[in-house]
Amino acid sequence: MTTEVDIGALPQPSEDDFVWAHRLWNTLVVSDETQGVSGGVWDMPNVGRYRRTGVAELTLIEIHGNMAADRFGITLWHKHDWIRLLADRIGWFVHSDKVEKADFNEEAQDQDEPALEDIGRVFACGCGMVYTLLDNTAQETRLKVPDDGLCLNPNCDLIIPAPHAGVLNAVNDTAVIAKMQAQEYIEIAMDEDEYPAPPLDTNDGDLEALIGEPFTVLSEEE
Ligand SMILES: [Zn+2]
Secondary structure (H helix, E strand, O other), X not given: OXXXXXXXXOOOOOHHHHHHHHHHHHHXXXXXXXXXXXXXXXXXXXXXXXXXXXXXXXXXXXXXXXXXXXXXXXXXXXXXXXXXXXHHHOOOEEEOOOXXXXXXXXXXXXXHOOOHHHOOOEEEOOOOOEEEOOOOOOOOOEEEOOOOOEOOOOOOOOEXXXXXXXXXXXXXXXXXXXXXXXXXXXXXXXHOOOOOOOOOOOOOOOHHHHHHXXXXXXXXXX
């Protein structure tokens, strides 16, 4: 790399980062001015927008976010330099002197950040939605849980407690979707009389009675 990079307190890009970047960037359309094709763009949250301007070349075209350091002392420039370093390691190059637009209007965003001492906390809602508090270097998309804490699953009216309410959370709905699908299969099976019995409430622990009943029916003499 011809120019110095300064990634501050950020960790060195890892093998996983190389694979991720290689795969992601190669999905972008390569710009071709002779054909009037503009390159695919990739938005890096809190850094900016990059355009694929060559087979192995990205160009920073927009800056998104403010210039202040976060609580780890990490600035937007450290993150941009981290991208440049990552690119260099996989044989790509990033142009940094062709920015067309800089938008610093994201200063209010910090108030949506979880408190430092809450990072890493996980809350699973009764509906199966899992909320995790990650900091703003997370690569997962984060969504803001409303101040009143209402679960982000539109079919759920449970309240997500503090410290998850009112701040950005990484939200995983894998369990919700799995549950909905399972419920659908059960309903189809019940419609077709293939499901042995309605779902039983086993919460009272009286398993013997629950298991015993169907067998009693089966052995009934007619
Ligand atoms: Zn919920």
